Amino acid sequence: MAKTEEVLTQLATRIPKELHRRLKTYCVTHDIAVMHFVVEAIEEELVHWQYRTVTSKAHAGDGHHGNGEELPHSS
Numbered sequence: 001m002a003k004t005e006e007v008l009t010q011l012a013t014r015i016p017k018e019l020h021r022r023l024k025t026y027c028v029t030h031d032i033a034v035m036h037f038v039v040e041a042i043e044e045e046l047v048h049w050q051y052r053t054v055t056s057k058a059h060a061g062d063g064h065h066g067n068g069e070e071l072p073h074s075s
Contacts (some may be wrong), residue, residue, distance in 0.1 A: 005043070 015023075040047050 023034060023037070026032075027037050
């Protein structure tokens with residue numbers, strides 16, 4: 001979660017109504033603020049994205065994709 005001394009900015013986005021309902025239900029059920037949930041979800045996804053990016057770059061020269069598939073060999 002954002003540190004208390006961090007400056008916050010507003011994020012406005014449109015999401016499907018059903019997804020918003022599910023988000024609110026989850027947050028109420030788990031006693032968590034929607035803002036906290038969204039911040040944590042974004043942070044978690046960015047960590048995974050950074051890991052995938054680093055892993056892909058590490059494998060770029062070895063003939064493999066980051067997902068374990070071999071790259072096609074040029075003739």
